[in-house]
Amino acid sequence: MSFETVKKNFGFGCMRLKMKGDKVDYDEFNKMIDTFIDAGFNYFDTAHGYIDGKSETAIRDCLAKRYNREDFVLANKLSDWYFERQEDIVPLFESQLELCGVEYFDFYLFHCLTRNSYPKHKECNSFEIVKKLKEEGKVKHIAMSFHDTADVLDMILTEQPCIEAVQLQINYLDFDDPGVQSKACYDVAVKHGKKVIVMEPVKGGVLVNLPDKAAKVLDDLKGGSYASYALRYAASYPDVFMVLSGMGDMDMMKDNINTFKDFAPLNQDELKATDRVRQIIREVRQIPCTACNYCAEVCPLGIPISELFSVRNRFLSAKITFGEAKETFPKDKPKACDCIKCGACEGVCPQNIGIREELEKISKM
16 A cells, blocks of 8 residues: 655644634644644644534645645545435535645545444445545545444455555553454454554543653653653554644644654553553543543533543542532533433444443532
8 A cells, every 4th residue: 555645654633723712723733734844744634523613724724725735645534423415425525625725635534433323324325425536536545534343343344445544543541442442453454454544642632641650650761751652652553654643732743743753662661661551540540531522512502521521530630639620610611410311422422431421420529
């Protein structure tokens, strides 16, 4: 497989961009893009719903309008919650091209495929439609992002050989987790000859905002940042061709570039340290939320679920006191106790979190 336009194995995930009020901070985004490209990297990743649609338009205004098209590689996604019928798919795709200000996508991914969403894609003939878009030159490579078990991935890749790469959640916390099945899914992708794109290498910040006991383990190595260990772990696997990082500011950008400019896989001491950190985090039993906010998009009451989970996790890891946690919960938004238990959030959660149960715990807290 040749993805000839991709320069290096580090990508800019545009789901968690710095905001200025309710708008993307274009000044910061411009600086980040320039720094990223100047360092020799060129892969950008977005999706239709990222930042309530503001990610795509930010890419148009800050990337597509400022750089020649051949200077960057752009990935976008087909999310099943944005179409109901076969006839909706091409207009959705064309709107994505327009929103991003481009004539084609280098990678177009079937977004968040699971055993539940896959049948809808088949019924709506989306695989054939995207293959036709590739024939027309509007898509260069067909890929998929995946959140389910290895047997489901095996079935999809067997039935859909058009898929060239698989985007998987791989990090040192989840790799051997039987619920996430990162290793098993990686092995299936390799078996089918597919390259792997890594998402959530720092698990939405969980592997950066470590409990003190876990942080000390990495501090004792006297090496790079907490994020650098997580990124190097993900990039160490031989069939990983791209690691995405959802960078929100220039500090993250500079640290991540420093990690990849002279990339080195984790050594044995560092691998042992990540094993110990994993053990400590699991003892704390934090909610495995990555703040993708798919849940908030479908919540009929607009409950800021990931914000509530973030506060609770900080309390569980002893970062804040009980009183501070209560004060930190959003005051001007719907509360955990407002949940009507409709379950819409759990239907789209890539981490399979029992969101209603966790919200009830927060409500009692």
